[in-house]
Amino acid sequence: MKYKSSKVNTLIKRKNLVLKLKTLGVKRVSPESVLFLEKFLEDNLEKIIEVAKEKMIVNGRKTLVEEDVKKALENLNKKEEGFEV
């Protein structure tokens, strides 16, 4: 499988992502779909972290706790568009 674009996601290894897709019953994957999925995961993870970080600071903490992440996800889900593609 050849990928035209460089790797955008540094968090999830591409081979693991392809393996996950295959274990979930996907027989073949196009490089574009893998790249798109990588970008989507990376972008939305950044979004979650940004909101969770804000929650952490606003609550006067320097430690990110589970509650911050949960509230960040709640906030993101409350927004009409949810996760942007």
Add this chain to the structure above:
Amino acid sequence: MQLNLGAIPMNSKLLSLTKSKFKDYLGDKEIFDIIIFGSAVKGKALPGDIDVAIITDKEIKVNISGFHISVLNTKDFFKPVSLAHTLLREGYSLKNKRAFSEGYNFSNKVLFTYELTSLNPSTKVKIVHMLRGKSNEKGLVLENSGEWLANQVFLIPIGEESIFEKIFLNFKIKFKKFYVLIH
């Protein structure tokens, strides 16, 4: 006192997204400037939509999803009530890649004053440590390129306004906020 008059730290991702969407308009010589303003420049983690003002004297209608676009002409800058005031206060020029007010040698800041009298002693200490820092650590104000002007009075870049406002609201601290242009 030496004031930190640094430029607005714009969210780079947001900036590149806006630039790419307005790429065609940025090259148009009849468009004087394209300015981002509102929650996107105030440091909100997730701005709902991005407010953009296009300054031009030609008749145009721009519609891009995710953007709230206003078109201003030069006459609007001389009206008593106009969006131009907001742009001067908080706008970020896409053409000049700096705050709109910096074009006029102004630096835009937000001045916060607050009172801790209504809080219990432990919360008071927490807030002081948060804002001013503990022992050798920098507090939130200095970390965010702010300046202490007096006790319970500080200036911060407009890009960090949102977070401080949220802190004050979260801890139910009485505060006042003023937009200032420093020459």
